[in-house]
Amino acid sequence: MKDKKMFLIFHGRFPSEKAASLFAGKSAEAFAREGIDVTLIVPRRFGRIKSDPFEYFSLEKNFEIKYLPTIDLFSIPFLKRFAFRVSLIFCSFTPLGFVFGAGKVKDSIIYSNETLPLMFLSLFSKNCFYEMHDFPEKKKNFYKKLFFSVRGIIVHNRWKMENIKKEFGVPDSKLFYEPNAVELEQFDINLSKEEARGKLGLPHDKKIVVYTGHLYGWKGTDTLARSAKLLGDNILVYFVGGTSDDVSKYQDEFESKNTIFVGNRKHSEIPLWQKSADLLVIPNSAREPIGMFYTSPMKLFEYMASKTPILASLVPAIEELVDSSSAFFFEPDNEGDLKNKIELALEDETRESKSLSAYSKVLEFTWQKRARRITYFLNK
Numbered sequence: 122m123k124d125k126k127m128f129l130i131f132h133g134r135f136p137s138e139k140a141a142s143l144f145a146g147k148s149a150e151a152f153a154r155e156g157i158d159v160t161l162i163v164p165r166r167f168g169r170i171k172s173d174p175f176e177y178f179s180l181e182k183n184f185e186i187k188y189l190p191t192i193d194l195f196s197i198p199f200l201k202r203f204a205f206r207v208s209l210i211f212c213s214f215t216p217l218g219f220v221f222g223a224g225k226v227k228d229s230i231i232y233s234n235e236t237l238p239l240m241f242l243s244l245f246s247k248n249c250f251y252e253m254h255d256f257p258e259k260k261k262n263f264y265k266k267l268f269f270s271v272r273g274i275i276v277h278n279r280w281k282m283e284n285i286k287k288e289f290g291v292p293d294s295k296l297f298y299e300p301n302a303v304e305l306e307q308f309d310i311n312l313s314k315e316e317a318r319g320k321l322g323l324p325h326d327k328k329i330v331v332y333t334g335h336l337y338g339w340k341g342t343d344t345l346a347r348s349a350k351l352l353g354d355n356i357l358v359y360f361v362g363g364t365s366d367d368v369s370k371y372q373d374e375f376e377s378k379n380t381i382f383v384g385n386r387k388h389s390e391i392p393l394w395q396k397s398a399d400l401l402v403i404p405n406s407a408r409e410p411i412g413m414f415y416t417s418p419m420k421l422f423e424y425m426a427s428k429t430p431i432l433a434s435l436v437p438a439i440e441e442l443v444d445s446s447s448a449f450f451f452e453p454d455n456e457g458d459l460k461n462k463i464e465l466a467l468e469d470e471t472r473e474s475k476s477l478s479a480y481s482k483v484l485e486f487t488w489q490k491r492a493r494r495i496t497y498f499l500n501k
Contacts, residue, residue: 126158130233135163135186136174138362138385139335140419141234141254146178147304149186151492157230159184178388179307230499236267243270250274250499256281256415265289275299275495277417279441297498300442302491303422303483308392310427317397328356328467331398333391334420336363336371339412341404341434341453346375348456352463354379361386361394395427400466403433407453414438425483430472432462447479 129152131145149161165188175182231242231249240263243249252275257264268274268291275297276282282298285291310317318325330349336342342360349358360371361383368384376382386394395401401424405412413436421442424431433439434453449469451462466472 125156126160126229127152128160128162128229128231130162130231130235130238132164132235135161136172136177138364138388143178143388143419144301146174146180147302147488148492149184150180151488152232152496153183154181154489155492155496157496161186162189163187164189179304232499236264239271240267243267248272248499253277253281253285256284256410258410261288268295273297273498275498277301278415278438280414280437297495299491299495300486301417301419301422302486302488303419303426305426305484305487307389308395308423308426309480310392310396312393312396314397314399314429317393321393321397323359323397324357328399329397330356330358330400330402330463330467331361331394332359332402332404333361333394333423334363334418336360336367339406339409339416341406341412342371343375344406344454344456344459345402345404346371346380348459348463349380350375350377351456351460352379356463356467357381359383359394359398361391391423392427395423395429398429400463401427401429401431402459402463403431403439404451404459405434405436405439405453407434407436412436412438413453417442422483422486425479425486428476428480430466430476431479432459432466443479443482447475447482449475 129145129149131141133139133141133145135142135145145161145163149159153159161184163186174180174186227246227248229246229248231239231246232252233239234252234254236251239249239251249271250273251267251271254277268285268289273295274285274291276285277300279298282296285296286293312320315325318329323329332342332345334340345358346360352358357379359381362385363371363382365384368382372382403418403421403424405416405418407413416438418439421431421433421439425443425447431443431448433443433448433450435450436453449462449466452458
């Protein structure tokens with residue numbers, strides 16, 4: 122019998138190819154497994170992915186999804202510049218009506234990474250919790266008011282933890298450190314590298330380097346693309362992910378004989394790509410604070426679960442999760458150093474021991490263990 126109710130509010134398209142959408146689904150599933158009656162509240166927005174979200178993300182049907190009306194202008198080219206603001210306003214206010222209509226506002230947990238709904242709902246509920254995905258560089262007065270209105274703040278990494286205390290004076294008792302996570306069963310698949318390549322139709326006589334995820338500047342994918350052009354013919358670099366527009370842009374600018382842009386793939390296919398690789402790269406840029414300091418990249422946890430060697434940029438956000446015993450490192454935003462480190466990592470005798478060390482670390486970072494620790498914090 123589930124005796125605790127949670128409204129989990131998410132602003133983005135659901136499902137979508139973005140990590141935030143996966144995060145919302147996995148969080149809802151994991152909290153429900155902890156005995157909480159979860160309703161995931163999302164906007165009814167148009168999206169490229171028409172699949173059932175439970176099937177798309179391989180989720181257990183143990184929580185309810187409530188799609189709320191919104192004005193979706195993203196598909197209208199000349200209105201795109203206003204689309205996010207209009208959608209944000211609707212997605213901030215429509216959850217209020219649903220939560221109040223469902224009753225038991227005071228007794229329910231309100232959990233979200235969305236600031237406006239939490240600010241309003243905190244006027245009526247003392248059980249609002251903010252999962253902080255960004256770090257406020259603007260509107261600091263608004264954020265300070267939010268931080269002291271909610272009951273607790275879940276923070277993804279230690280840099281954010283220290284800086285929220287320093288800049289906003291938030292007490293330790295209100296903060297809970299918990300990085301992102303992975304579903305081990307999905308990424309620790311029982312296939313050899315050769316079997317995974319066979320399923321994907323990849324060559325067996327080449328060294329294969331893989332990046333999975335979006336093609337954003339702060340993720341450093343441009344650095345990886347430039348370094349790929351410097352590699353020999355025996356090394357292929359696959360980029361798995363990205364919108365069709367971003368893929369076209371990268372193909373125009375970076376395509377070479379050993380660089381392949383695969384585009385977006387179903388989430389269920391990603392473990393095959395990671396298993397097929399000789400090396401997985403997470404090339405975060407140091408040019409932007411999000412890549413340098415306050416991300417908690419889900420792909421890193423997926424990489425660790427795959428037992429495939431990892432090469433990562435040397436930035437604090439990644440260093441707090443893996444070290445030289447569990448990953449190779451390169452200087453961020455330096456394609457020459459990345460090229461050299463790819464070649465070295467492909468031949469290094471410590472490859473297997475590093476990947477096994479990474480796997481042993483990620484055993485503590487499953488969605489279920491994450492939800493269990495956060496649930497303990499919610500009930501304090």
